[in-house]
Amino acid sequence: MKVTVDQDKCCGAGSCVLAAPDVFDQRDEDGIVVLLDETPGTALHEAVREAAEVCPAGAIEVHG
Structure with a gap:
């Protein structure tokens, strides 16, 4: 498995962090x-x- 993210699309909801905290995090300044x-x-x-x-x-x- 390979994972990619598009930071330009991200709205900072944080759902990914809740589902897979070992794989995703959020920037402190904007989420x-x-x-x-x-x-x-x-x-x-x-x-x-x-x-x-x-x-x-x-x-x-x-x-x-």
Whole structure:
């Protein structure tokens, strides 16, 4: 699995951080998504897919 984020699309909702805190964080100044792990381990795949699904801005893409 490879994860990418589009910070320009991000609205700072924080749903991704709640779903997969080991993979996503938010910038302190504006809440925009920060990708912590672009190739998360198998144990995190379900949480990452959930994060992508709940992202209101569609800023997260999951490949593979």
